[in-house]
Amino acid sequence: MKIAQIAPLWERVPPPTYGGIELVVGRLTDELVRRGHEVTLFASGDSQTLASLEAVYPRALRLDSKIQERPLYEVLAPSQAYQRATEFDIIHSHVGVWALPLAEVVSTPTVHTLHGRFSRDSGEIFGYHSTQPYISISDAQRQIDLNYVKTVYNGIDIGNYSYYPKPQDPPYLAFLGRFSPEKGPQHAIAIAKKTGWRLKMAGKVDVVDVKFFEREIAPLIDNRQIEFLGEVNHAEKADLLGNASATLFPITWDEPFGLVMIESMATGTPVIGIKMGSVPEVIAHGKSGFVCQTYDEMAEMIPAALELDRKTCREYVKNNFTITQMVDGYEAAYEKVLQGSVKNYPSHPARLYPLPKIVS
Missing domain, CATH: 3.40.50.2000 (Glycogen Phosphorylase B;)
Structure with a gap:
């Protein structure tokens, strides 16, 4: 053809x-x-x-x-x-x-x-x-x-994502995505602040989002609890997601898919997301992560996410979201x-x- x-x-x-x-x-x-x-x-x-x-x-x-x-x-x-x-x-x-x-x-x-x-x-x-x-x-x-x-x-090519059988110690939450209002980095920070968890964040800041980033994100980055890594390559992305205890997906819009979710689950790291757009189709609730109604519920589900089987997360991607x-x-x-x-x-x-x- x-x-x-x-x-x-x-x-x-x-x-x-x-x-x-x-x-x-x-x-x-x-x-x-x-x-x-x-x-x-x-x-x-x-x-x-x-x-x-x-x-x-x-x-x-x-x-x-x-x-x-x-x-x-x-x-x-x-x-x-x-x-x-x-x-x-x-x-x-x-x-x-x-x-x-x-x-x-x-x-x-x-x-x-x-x-x-x-x-x-x-x-x-x-x-x-x-x-x-x-x-x-x-x-x-x-x-x-x-x-x-x-x-x-x-x-995704699951072979390009190493499996991480356990999260890094000291533990942290991950956020990966554009730093724009619809991707919800402001909510990821709020969840980290509320729960006391460390948060590692990576992604690009487009020109249209510079003011948002400077006003709502940058002042909260202290590189102790809230760490900003900037744009990362594939290897750095896999390490960020795979070493995390859970990945946050606190979007504010109807995300049509959300590649980050399957990338995270492929490394073994469960995803906690908000019930918008494709999230209920991509996350197997209670198996590879949790689909939540509110951002407060996302914070509450972190302990439960830690109990999920990381092998199950990876197998779920292997069975549903491969090239x-x-x-x-x-x-x-x-x-x-x-x-x-x-x-x-x-x-x-x-x-x-x-x-x-x-x-x-």
Whole structure:
């Protein structure tokens, strides 16, 4: 099968540190090549892949200080991919709304993986193009009426995550993610302060989140109880998660998947998360962690998390969230679209109004 993969340009594929979408695209692309498919990856020129790389821009956009309006450049990858549409059996887009209008004017079918949640505005645009084939990364993500082909959970190469049979002493809690309000680092700190636990935190601070970080996070970092590690590479990330007694996932938004959860569980460390978005689908409550109604409950469940079997956490990921299972799902989706089981009719302009209803 000749497949085009369109990746966001914000990070390279795979990312050297933090970047969930690009990490998934990298794993998917390489495994498709290993399975004998002819894959072309449209991504930044610093990407590393087994596929044929189409370097849309020389480097990850966030690393180029010369660009003043970085989001505008995201249109480059789908533009170049669709100019070559006749070369592929199927196009797989990971760039959201940017590919939608182009997908409707070529004969090569496109499947779109949804990597984010729907806002009022994005919901309107996706609703306008509702009949194109979509893949959700959790059932919770399906907040508006679209032509869903399948739900395919993100997967990891569990062999790249060492198993940590017991947490580090002295013990600590871990937080890994963007330092933004929706990821909840402020709640992770509050939980640590309330319980007296040490907290090690790692992740990037995007430009849009600098003020939030400086106002609500930085003043609380004392590098004794609350430690900030900055961005970490894969080995450092695995050590951070694997040596922790538990990983906190105190999000404030409907997270469509949350790769950190399966990465933590793969090392043996249970996850305590808030009941929003995909969390109930990813955490096996009472086995690989706990799904809580409130942040106070998250704090209360720390002692119970310490009693969970760390081998069970790892086995749970091995049985549900591997690259093999993810790529099996995507191959099945491609075949379904190519066989005509999922139609890709042009959307009708009348679908634009009224706005699609987004489930709160």
